[in-house]
Amino acid sequence: xxxxxxxxxxxxxxxxxxxxxxxxxxxxxxxxxxxxxxxxxxxxxxxxxxxxxxxxxxxxxxxxxxxxxxxxxxxxxxxxxxxxxxxxxxxxxxxxxxx
Numbered sequence: 060x061x062x063x064x065x066x067x068x069x070x071x072x073x074x075x076x077x078x079x080x081x082x083x084x085x086x087x088x089x090x091x092x093x094x095x096x097x098x099x100x101x102x103x104x105x106x107x108x109x110x111x112x113x114x115x116x117x118x119x120x121x122x123x124x125x126x127x128x129x130x131x132x133x134x135x136x137x138x139x140x141x142x143x144x145x146x147x148x149x150x151x152x153x154x155x156x157x158x
Contacts, residue, residue: 063128067098067135071146076155085155086146098135105134 073084089097106121113120127133 060125063125064095064098064102066131067101067128067139068094069097069139069142070094072097072142073145073149076152078155083152083155084145084149085152086149087153098139101135101138102128105138108134 069089071086072089073086076083076085102124103121106117106124109120109124110117124133124135128135
């Protein structure tokens, strides 16, 4: 379980910052507590999404999602990769982080 959560934890995230009337997506480092919170939230969200799609019990969906997270696959891992991709795309706005 611990390895599954560690595989899903995001390292960086994107925060919206308004500068001079323009809103920028600014990447930043995520605190350790928030990393765990987001990872667990994403695993549960993916299990709920899988439950609606396949119409099976939540326990089986949660088990499958934790197993996928351990194998670095699944919906929650894809969400982490999307977030890291967005942060790397917007890294040119990192100098607005102090705003």
